[in-house]
Amino acid sequence: MQFIQLDEGLVIIDEAFQKAKKIVEGYPETKFTTEEYMKFHACVYTLCYKPGDGNKAVLHEKFRRSLEETINSTVLPSLAAKENELLLRELVLMWSNYKLMARWLCRFFEYLDRYYSSFCCGVSLGETSIDCFRNLVFNVLLSRIQAAALSLICEERHGKQIDTKMLQDVMSIFMEIGKNISTPYYENFVQAMLDESAAFYSQLSSQWVVHDSLTDYIQKVNWCMMQEKERAGHYLDPTSVIKLIQVLRCQLLDMKALKLVEKLQSQNSSQLDYQEILSKCAGLDLGEESSTSTLGDHLSALMAKSAHIH
Incomplete structure (x- = not known):
């Protein structure tokens, strides 16, 4: 096994995050080659192989901070100026792209997830990705999201044609965001x-x-x-x-x-x-x-x- 220094490994990890971020920026067709996958996966594995949890803790924090940076730089600005149906439509798109990005990153960090995050931190990296979106996006915009969804239901009740598939997707987000926590987002909306x-x-x-x-x-x-x-x-x-x-x-x-x-x-x-x-x-x-x-x-x-x- 070829060992690498932490600083060198973090540069390689940054490369993975920057490419994965393009998915949220509007390029959901972004794909990682087999060579790229092996490179990023091997980098995380090599850094985690070092005895002790020092590198693992750094990588775990890197994972969370990179997600937060993506949310603050891309997700929130895309939602900030939108209201009503446009807000809901953008939310559905952003959530879908964000989940796709997170799935790629979780694959690269599989070794960290298996032997550190879930074991030492009590939450998986997948749960961490949902936590970041919930805390920085959903909780911040919850009142606007709920008002927009209620407004659509009211419009349909008065005879207007609405995008029911999009509204169904919004309900699915309420359920996914509220999974495994004490806040019943979907039930509260209902x-x-x-x-x-x-x-x-x-x-x-x-x-x-x-x-x-x-x-x-x-x-x-x-x-x-x-x-x-x-x-x-x-x-x-x-x-x-x-x-x-x-x-x-x-x-x-x-x-x-x-x-x-x-x-x-x-x-x-x-x-x-x-x-x-x-x-x-x-x-x-x-x-x-x-x-x-x-x-x-x-x-x-x-x-x-x-x-x-x-």
């Missing part, structure tokens, strides 16, 4: 989305229940639930979709039960009319995890209960 949805449909239902007939009201509830279920299914996980439908059920039906009973009575609807209303929404799944409850089932039980109380 809760914010549910709160906004509750406020939106509470206001909407208050208008409908005054101006619409019972039949028209139920048809609108049916339509909203089907639309929300279809839209949310493109970017939320199934459990979150269920929670969203339950929010709609609460705001559009549970919270308006007495008003709906009053409307039924004021319109002198016959039992036949009522059954016709139920049949129009009998096929819509309400998202119950442990039952086959439909809108018709829920409305029938709810109206019966509310009529008794009333």
